[in-house]
Amino acid sequence: MRKLLRLCLVLVTASLFAQNKTLDSLENVIENYKVHDSTYVKLRLDFIKDKIFLTPNDSIWLPYINKTLEVATKIDFKKGIALSHDRLGVYFQYIASNHYKALENYHKAILVAESEKSLKRYTPGFYGNIAVIYYEQQEYKKAINTFRILLDNPEYRTNCYLNMANAFTELKEKDSASVYFKYAIDGAKVENNHMILALALSNLSLLQTRNGQHAEALENSEKSLDLVNEHQLEFLRSSVYANASMAYLANDKYDEAELYATEALKDSSLRDNIYVQKSIWGTLTDVYEEKGDYQKALNAHKTFVKLSDSLAGEDKKLEIAKRDIQFENAKKQAMAEAEIENQKLIKNGSIIGGSGLLLATLTGFILYYRKRNAEALKQEAEFDAIVSDTELKALRAQMNPHFIFNALNSINDFISKNDADSASHYLTKFAKIMRQILETSSQNEIPLDEDLKILELYLQIENMRLKNKFTYSIVVDDDVDVENTLIPPLILQPFIENSIWHGISKKETTGHIQINIKKENNMLVCIVDDNGIGRKLGAHDQKSDKKALGTNITKSRIEIINKKKNSNGTVTLIDKNQGLCVEVKLPLQLAF
Secondary structure, X not given: OOOOOOOOOOOOOHHHHOOHXXXXXXXXXXHHOOOOXXXXXXXXXXXXXXXOOOOOOOOOHHHHHHHHHXXXXXXXXXXXXXXXXXXXXXXXXXXXXXXXXXXXXXXXHXXXXXXXXXXXXXXXXXXXXXXXXXXXXXXXXXXXXXXXXXXXXXXXXXXXXXXXXXHHHHOOOXXXXXXXXXXXXXXHHHHOOHHHHHHHHHHHHHHHHHOOOHHHHHHHHHHHHHHHHHHOOHHHXXXXXXXXXHHHHXXXXXXXXXXXXXXXXXXXXXXXXXHHHHHHHHHHHHHHHHHOOHHHHHHHHHHHHHHHHHHOOOHHHHHHHHHHHHHHXXXXXXXXXXXXXXXXXXHHXXXXXXXXXXXXXXXXXXXXXXXXXXXXXXXXXXXXXXXXXXXXXXXXXXXXXXXXXHHHHHXXXXXXXXXXXXXXXXXXXXXXXXXXXXXXXXXXXXXXXHHHHHHHHHHHHHHHHOOOOEEEEEXXXXXXXXXXXXXXXXXXXXXXXXXXXXXXXXXXXXXXXEEEEEEEOOEEEEEEEEOXXXXXXXXXXXXXXXXXXXXXXXXXXXXXXXXXXOXXXXXXXXXXXXXXXXXXXXXXXXXX
């Protein structure tokens, strides 16, 4: 499965491409400037802004920015403090790939900027970079809402169009994505912004590849490559090369796809950009497979899995959610303290008698008490939601190794029979299913059609091992929109696994598994029906504990979903004369 590249997004202005000669002159001015005043801080901030992306691998940047912050803090230069935190955020976000530290510094920049009216004009840029972090953490709707707020600022409008297009692409809202890519391309041409134009064309080519518009995708990708080479946009080269490799792959130009993918790796490895590297190795897996070089395909897939695993930790989203809450609390506290100071001034000027003072104090206490309780309830609800998310992630963390372990056992058993051709075919299917599982493992819900594709591939793999011991069918009612309906990933897999290994595999004759998906009121009903030996005979199975693991985890997942969504999802096991029927009811969830 050819996946879209996790895009590298930036909110920077055209000044990024200032001439090196001008920058060298500015650096000389800073070195000869001996007074540590606000002008000195401004000079350093301008130098960082214009040169950090031209030499991103230079080791000077972190200590250089920290010293700028130190000087600004020492002279209490609020603008310098806010912009220094912004530069630190940019460094951690785009150079060091540390979203936690980036978010922390953007929040500090916002708190300083909002404390003075003259600095509030800088906050859109800070929020813009935070929106990019939401995007990179797959919080696409949250990112779109933040970018939409920034559209009122002409300075950021074209950037926002591009980033919103990227987010709509990830949400599979193709029409919206196409519209915003057009806005971004038109805006970049008017502004003569080569960087945004190159990115927009490159990312549009990915959308067109997904839509099957392969010729158009290649045309836009080559336009983007020309811009990168003509204007020496080195910061974009690895991303544009990686995207180009996908366009060439879609057009069956495997040599060009391999060339651009390997060239992109040389660049992205220097910047330690795991997102780009993961996508490139996924593309190379497909390229080598198409060229028949299965050993290289397997090695590329191993690297892809390793990189995917390093990015799959759900604790990243949890940590960001916590930091969002901490930031909001800090912001509210700062506003409350400012309001308290304001109220003190009013009170001191207007309250004359002791009775008035007592009445004001009593009223303030009551209002404070009510506000404190409301805030406590709100924070409790927020943390309850995070705890529920954490529990779901922990259950999925148990589910995935359980599934992978069983699949690896199947591979080991198959390869031990020394059937090289079948083993290669089996490994190819296994690689595809592992890629799909790793791509979806970090999501609470995925489109139904994607989940069914994974389940069908799983059924094919297990049927190969059992030498066509069973048949299967997947029937989805016409009123179920498989692309728009969301479902927890692999929620049915444990029941299908039990049907195969504890029901049908022990039969003397061929078995059958029927999977039905339908709607009942506001519930999605998923049925797994087999004609195996049933639970009574299967109760003597020595692996009954292992058999129950996946089922118990699934039941726990549904219990937590019920708690989060206030729904009544259920799992019902129905014994038949021959076989078992499992009915899973989930709250109906639509993507849009």
